[in-house]
Amino acid sequence: MSLARLSRSQQSNRLPELLVPAALGTLMLIYFAVPFVAFLTRAGTTNIITGLSTPEAQVAIRNSLLTAPISTLIATAFGVPLAYVLARASFVGKRLVEALVILPLIVPPVVGGAMILTAVGRFTPIGSAAATLGISLTDSLIGVILAQTFVAAPFVIITARAGFGAIDERLEQASRSLGYGPLSTFWNVSLPLARGAIIAGIILTFARAIGEFGATMMVAYNPRTMPTRIWVDFIAGGMDAIVPVALALLGITLAVLTAVQRFGRVPTVIDR
Amino acid sequence: MILELKQLTHRYGDELAVDDVSFELEEGELLALLGPSGCGKTTIVQAIAGHVQPTAGRVVLRNRDxxxxxxxxxxxxxxxxxxxxxxxxxxxxxxAYGLTARGVEPNQRDERVSEYLELVDLTEQWDAYPSELSGGQQRRVEVARALAPQPDVLLLDEPLSALDRQLRERLRKEIARIQTETGVTTLFVTHDQQEAMALADRLIVMNDGRVSGSGTPRALYGSPPTPFVASFLGRSNTFPATVVAQQPPTLRVGTHKLTVSNQELSVSAGTSVTCHIRPDGLSVIAPGSENGTALSLAGEVVTVTDVGRRYDVTIRTERSDEFVVETVERPPEPGEEITLELPRDRITIFETHDHDRGSTTGVPEH
Known part of the structure; x- marks a missing residue:
């Protein structure tokens, strides 16, 4: 970033070198902005407060606010250690593990949901075992969390792995030689230094989890989350019916993003 | 003995990085481990610190394996x-980071931190972040951080190599002072022979994973044990000779016979050996003015290079051996016929053409 700034100021009297990429990039931005603005314009004509005060909408918001943070927490608690191992160790079959991490990203979410169903559905060994304990793995909030975690966890793993990979291993070696074991070195050195990347990954994972629709629909169409609610409302009432919940979903994601960024002092999600 | 390495060997896959290296560090000693990049120095440091598990051999710290x-x-x-x-x-x-781990009481911690920041003259940077310091200041903080827990041995792995020359020389003196003041046993790893010779009590020269020579800087420079040490520690002239007799040690160089009283020969008559002499050990005289005490070879001046504080004169002898002579006096002209004088006590004989025989044309002086 600082390099780009430098070269721009040095060569201000020449034709800007970034003209062509900037022009192409602007087209991309316009394509992002137009649907967004169009949707927001439409939102002005509907009564959002009324739409959000229906019991169905309230339940959906509550379910989403309950499940997405839990999914994000699970993805972080298990994904960050995995990311660290992937960044530090080389072992036989590492390629396979890496492919496995990417798998949920390349499998269409709805297919991912189907896969989860074949693994933990009611009539599978796992599903029926859980059912005998009174735990329902599908069509339940647990099901929602399973679907969200499956689809969203790769983001925090991939981003955190890049963050750990960028840390010179010698910083960790210095910590070891100064008397700290591997765990406290991870806690004192690796984790704080990769914090920006990890937080960026958490935000991406949360955004993906709370917006998850395809896999959730397969695993737990009920109870409704905000995305499934939006789908149901759309089928029943068309575009205007979905505006309140859709805006609420957007609002929550933006609020979390801002809060985490402020709290974690990360400039932006992508630019580190 | 603070540190002993016993027959340390390490392989990365099939690649032999360290091959049967043994040496010791005495309390308070500053030992330089010197060698070209890729010779295994860093692997040795990593093995001593425990970041690399050696394939074979032992690391003994304060008599503990x-x-x-x-x-x-x-x-x-x-x-x-x-x-x-x-x-x-x-x-x-x-x-303070290392002090916390070693269980230094919080009230003593600040005291110790200021003691070591004072040692590296950075007391005023107490609350600064590393990014606010200059490169040299950062180095000094690193030294303070490594020393604060009062380790048995301090390993400095090319600590100055990433710095520019002026800063490097200043920090080199700093390190020498810090080492004297603290008396910490230090292993200083470098590829820079000047740095190593200026700092160390003792040198270990490594080549290709093995120890090629060890001793004081002066001894290693004056009478290198191997051709590699000869060429790595400064410049080296080499020329072939044949053993005429073991007792007294007598060689034949071309048509000249030469008795070297300061060295012993273990190879029998007729064996080919390589002789070495430093460029500053040679002198150039006019033909006919030999006094007979040195080995005198007739030759012709090939080139004369003025490097400012001296001249480098390249001479080719009748047998086409090339010698570089360093002289501060007015040099002869290229093409001039001269006599090259090789004082007997400056000649080193290498009996074996061992594995680490280095380049014989000499390393350019830094």
Missing amino acids: VTEASPEDRHVGIVFQQPTLYPHMTVSENV
Whole structure:
């Protein structure tokens, strides 16, 4: 970033070198902005407060606010250690593990949901075992969390792995030689230094989890989350019916993003 | 003995990085481990610190075998070539980091931190973050951080190699002062022979994973044990000779016979050997003015290079051996016929053409 700034100021009297990429990039931005603005314009004509005060909408918001943070927490608690191992160790079959991490990203979410169903559905060994304990793995909030975690966890793993990979291993070696074991070195050195990347990954994972629709629909169409609610409302009432919940979903994601960024002092999600 | 390496060997896959290296460090000693890049120096440091598990051999610290011990269970301070200060901690927090782990009481911690920041003359940077310091200041904080827990041995792995020359020389003196003041046993790893010779009490020269020679800088420079040491520690002229007799040690160089009283020969008559002499050991005289005490070879001046504080004169002898002579006096002209004088006591004989025979044309002086 600082390099780009430098070269721009040095060569201000020449034709800007970034003209062509900037022009192409602007087209991309316009394509992002137009649907967004169009949707927001439409939102002005509907009564959002009324739409959000229906019991169905309230339940959906509550379910989403309950499940997405839990999914994000699970993805972080298990994904960050995995990311660290992937960044530090080389072992036989590492390629396979890496492919496995990417798998949920390349499998269409709805297919991912189907896969989860074949693994933990009611009539599978796992599903029926859980059912005998009174735990329902599908069509339940647990099901929602399973679907969200499956689809969203790769983001925090991939981003955190890049963050750990960028840390010179010698910083960790210095910590070891100064008397700290591997765990406290991870806690004192690796984790704080990769914090920006990890937080960026958490935000991406949360955004993906709370917006998850395809896999959730397969695993737990009920109870409704905000995305499934939006789908149901759309089928029943068309575009205007979905505006309140859709805006609420957007609002929550933006609020979390801002809060985490402020709290974690990360400039932006992508630019580190 | 503070540190003993016993027949240390390490392989990375099929590649032999360290091959049967043994040496010792005495209390308070500053030993330089010197060698070209890729000769295995860093692997040795990593093995001493415990970041690399050697394929074979033992590492003994203060009479305790630590070969299998974790890095945190060895009392070793380490400074790398690359900066490893923690950017999320202040200078004082960085220095205190190792104290916390070693169980130094919080009230003594500040005292110890200021003691070591004072040692490296950075007391005023107490609350600064590493990014606010200059490269040289960062180096000094790293030294303070490594020393604060008072390790058994301080490992400096090319600590100055990433710095520019002026700063390097200044910090070299700093390190010498710090080492004298603290008396910490230090292993200084470098590829820079000047740096090593200026700093160390004793040198270990490595080549290709093996120890090629060890001793004081003066001894190694004056009478190198191997051709590699001869060429790595300064410049070297080499020329072939044949053993005429073992007792007294007599060689034949071309048509000349030469008795070298200061060395012993273990190879029998008729064996070919390689002789070495430093460029500053040679002198150029006019033909006919030999006094007979030195080996005198007739030759012709090929080139004369003025390098400012001296001239480098390249001479080709009748047998087409090339010699470089360093002289501060007015040099002869190229093409001039001269006589090259090789004082007997400056000649070193290498009997074996061992594995580490280095380049014989000499390393350019830094």
